[in-house]
Amino acid sequence: MQAGHPCAQNSIVIFMPYEVKCYPDSVGKKEIKGLPAEARAEVASVIRDLATYGPEPPAREAKTLKGKHLKGLWQLSLKVNKEQIRLVYFVWGETIIVVVSVFKKTSPQLQVREHSTAAERKKTAERILRNTQDGNDLTAIN
Numbered sequence: 001m002q003a004g005h006p007c008a009q010n011s012i013v014i015f016m017p018y019e020v021k022c023y024p025d026s027v028g029k030k031e032i033k034g035l036p037a038e039a040r041a042e043v044a045s046v047i048r049d050l051a052t053y054g055p056e057p058p059a060r061e062a063k064t065l066k067g068k069h070l071k072g073l074w075q076l077s078l079k080v081n082k083e084q085i086r087l088v089y090f091v092w093g094e095t096i097i098v099v100v101s102v103f104k105k106t107s108p109q110l111q112v113r114e115h116s117t118a119a120e121r122k123k124t125a126e127r128i129l130r131n132t133q134d135g136n137d138l139t140a141i142n
Helices: 026-032 037-053 108-130
Strands: 019-022 061-064 073-080 083-092 096-105
Touching: 019 026, 019 037, 026 096, 037 073, 037 083, 037 096, 073 108, 083 108, 096 108
Parallel strands: 019 096
Antiparallel strands: 061 073, 073 083, 083 096
């Protein structure tokens, strides 16, 4: 295990009960990488917390989204340099968390659009996960 890997600290392996994946690939390739450097670092920290503690990491502002079409979606809110960053995700089975949207909230209307996009992505990701045993068709976030 690499020294800089989030699972290793001073040669002690930390048990990480959840595997965090993203769907679609653009979540990692565009949405996360398109954020400013400090926001990307905070998102990476949140992803480590999700992997370690599950959908409700301590000292993080996580909530389930309300609305029939948003059932099963969680949102984690971050504030980085006065910018509001949102991660939207869902839990599959007992060990997989799938991040379906990461965005900078600039208006309530944008958040509504992103929630709708996240709900559609969740449906597609669930269909993929139902057809695979281990979710390998989704991209793991390292």
